[in-house]
Amino acid sequence: MKILVAGGAGFIGSHLCQRLIKEKHQVICVDNLITGSLNNIKELFKNKNFFFINHDVIKPLSQNIKIEAIFHLASPASPNHHSKLSYHHLAMETMLVNSIGTLELLKLAEKNQAKFLFVSSSEIYGDPLIHPQKESYFGNVSPTGPRSVYDESKRFGETLTAYFWRSRNLDARIARVFNTFGPNMQKEDKRMIINFIISALENKPITIYGDGQQTRSLCYIDDIVEGLIRLMFFPKTKEEIINLGSPEEHSVFYYAQLVKKLTNSKSKIIFSEELPQDDPKKRKPDITKAKRILNWQPRISLEEGLKKTINYFKKIILKKFYEKNRHYSSYL
Numbered sequence: 001m002k003i004l005v006a007g008g009a010g011f012i013g014s015h016l017c018q019r020l021i022k023e024k025h026q027v028i029c030v031d032n033l034i035t036g037s038l039n040n041i042k043e044l045f046k047n048k049n050f051f052f053i054n055h056d057v058i059k060p061l062s063q064n065i066k067i068e069a070i071f072h073l074a075s076p077a078s079p080n081h082h083s084k085l086s087y088h089h090l091a092m093e094t095m096l097v098n099s100i101g102t103l104e105l106l107k108l109a110e111k112n113q114a115k116f117l118f119v120s121s122s123e124i125y126g127d128p129l130i131h132p133q134k135e136s137y138f139g140n141v142s143p144t145g146p147r148s149v150y151d152e153s154k155r156f157g158e159t160l161t162a163y164f165w166r167s168r169n170l171d172a173r174i175a176r177v178f179n180t181f182g183p184n185m186q187k188e189d190k191r192m193i194i195n196f197i198i199s200a201l202e203n204k205p206i207t208i209y210g211d212g213q214q215t216r217s218l219c220y221i222d223d224i225v226e227g228l229i230r231l232m233f234f235p236k237t238k239e240e241i242i243n244l245g246s247p248e249e250h251s252v253f254y255y256a257q258l259v260k261k262l263t264n265s266k267s268k269i270i271f272s273e274e275l276p277q278d279d280p281k282k283r284k285p286d287i288t289k290a291k292r293i294l295n296w297q298p299r300i301s302l303e304e305g306l307k308k309t310i311n312y313f314k315k316i317i318l319k320k321f322y323e324k325n326r327h328y329s330s331y332l
């Protein structure tokens with residue numbers, strides 16, 4: 001099959017491209033590299049079935065492009081105010097890619113009679129008043145708060161996608177992805193678990209915002225990719241909206257302690273800053289629907305996923321160390 005992955009050089013997109021290539025599909029990765037990296041897909045360039053187009057999806061793609069399925073993952077995704085890659089810093093880009101970008105990709109899907117999957121987010125539930133969150137829950141979102149550039153644009157992306165299936169008979173569906181982690185996450189986007197891992201590996205203080213009692217559910221990347229593929233290709237998934245994430249819920253403090261343990265780190269856990277405005281206190285998916293329609297649930301345990309992610313960042317840190325030392329030794 002010929003498949004377009006928008007946002008394919010990002011964290012989730014790069015794993016999805018790898019998996020699709022492994023399954024012998026032709027993959028066109030479209031990405032403007034605003035938060036992604038060519039490093040994530042460098043191995044894929046060796047494969048004759050992999051094509052990369054450096055392009056901003058808010059602009060139309062060439063009329064001649066022929067595809068059978070589109071996964072739309074293009075969007076900044078980090079909520080951390082301190083990161084230049086976060087949707088706070090990339091507010092306009094985030095609003096446009098989830099609105100205009102989604103519209104352009106939907107039009108391309110319609111023209112090609114292609115299947116379409118919009119990757120939405122658990123953020124559309126905002127600071128939820130219902131726990132765990134079912135797909136039927138409409139959420140508790142501020143339309144003007146600091147996170148609204150992401151939350152509301154994802155909600156509008158969903159609206160556009162649903163319009164195309166309702167009024168224009170497009171074979172489309174929506175994945176509401178919850179917190180995901182694994183290799184290929186950018187150190188610079190400073191998402192919680194990466195911050196913890198990097199600080200722990202460097203034996204620097206592990207910083208928790210707020211009192212650490214807010215909870216998160218983290219799902220390992222391979223499970224999310226499996227869920228996205230099933231949602232795109234399983235029968236009876238047209239017009240479905242499905243949560244993908246781990247229902248295993250822990251406090252942020254628990255994650256900090258677990259990372260510290262798994263890295264044998266000497267880091268101190270410190271509580272330094274107030275919770276950012278609108279930070280959700282609880283987030284946990286109800287995955288009944290994913291189990292029923294996709295026969296899907298996470299398979300990889302939190303510890304196993306964390307160990308793989310820790311190993312990936314260990315290698316990155318070591319590589320940087322050796323690069324520095326090589327440079328230094330050339331002056332000796």
Ligand SMILES: NC(=O)c1ccc[n+]([C@@H]2O[C@H](COP(=O)([O-])OP(=O)(O)OC[C@H]3O[C@@H](n4cnc5c(N)ncnc54)[C@H](O)[C@@H]3O)[C@@H](O)[C@H]2O)c1
Pocket residue numbers: 006007008009010011012013030031032033034035036037055056057058072073074075076077078093097101119120121122176177178179180181186
């Ligand atoms: N990682 C998570 O925990 C998580 C959770 C829920 C939803 N999501 C969603 O999954 C998708 C992928 O997230 P991620 O964590 O891999 O983020 P990421 O930032 O690593 O990947 C996003 C990719 O989209 C590209 N992109 C952004 N705007 C673009 C544009 N206008 N044109 C072309 N490419 C563009 C970026 O360069 C990047 O490669 C996003 O839509 C995000 O909202 C992620």
